[in-house]
Amino acid sequence: MGRKRDAVVETGKRLFLAQGIAGTSMDQIAEAVPVSKMTLYNIFGSKEGLLEAVLDSILEEGVASFDKAMSEAADPLDALNRLASIEGVEREMSVAFLQDLQAFPELLDKLVRLGSEHVMPRFHQVILEGQQKGQIRKDLSPIVIVSFLQAMKDFLTRSEALLGVGNPQTIGQQLTTIFYHGILTNESKETSDG
Numbered sequence: 001m002g003r004k005r006d007a008v009v010e011t012g013k014r015l016f017l018a019q020g021i022a023g024t025s026m027d028q029i030a031e032a033v034p035v036s037k038m039t040l041y042n043i044f045g046s047k048e049g050l051l052e053a054v055l056d057s058i059l060e061e062g063v064a065s066f067d068k069a070m071s072e073a074a075d076p077l078d079a080l081n082r083l084a085s086i087e088g089v090e091r092e093m094s095v096a097f098l099q100d101l102q103a104f105p106e107l108l109d110k111l112v113r114l115g116s117e118h119v120m121p122r123f124h125q126v127i128l129e130g131q132q133k134g135q136i137r138k139d140l141s142p143i144v145i146v147s148f149l150q151a152m153k154d155f156l157t158r159s160e161a162l163l164g165v166g167n168p169q170t171i172g173q174q175l176t177t178i179f180y181h182g183i184l185t186n187e188s189k190e191t192s193d194g
Helices: 002-019 026-032 037-044 047-072 076-085 095-101 105-132 142-158 168-183 186-193
Strands: none
Touching (some): 002 037, 002 047, 002 095, 026 047, 047 076, 047 105, 076 105, 105 142, 142 168
């Protein structure tokens, strides 16, 4: 049942991200895997159960990418550069998916909790190390930087303000550029650009 479940989750992820949650039916997923619709309901209970499994898979991949970038980084600036260049599923997320996800606040809360509990503490440590090495401006409080990131994350996961503005990956890259140019020391900007 493990391989079948994994195939359903991967297919559900591909279709949900491309077509949105409302635009994807259990019939479409069953046909694409292929499995019976009854199998989908036996494994996941509902479309929402499958969506939760899909989001869990996305979170798992995101944490693994984050952990890899952090562990392979030579120094804090390298860690920031690696984190900025991670290409996750956000490049595949349609506006429809992001809009539909707003109807599932408990799943959005799960995303925010993961960031607060796993990502932000490690990011805080990178900021501190970067300041100690002179790569990140010392006049900025690490707590304020991390709080700003948390506020941006909360805004982006709970607001429809940026929906329709463009591709989520492009928006993310632009926000990352704005953020990094604001916290890096002049010497680090030159190192990062060169």
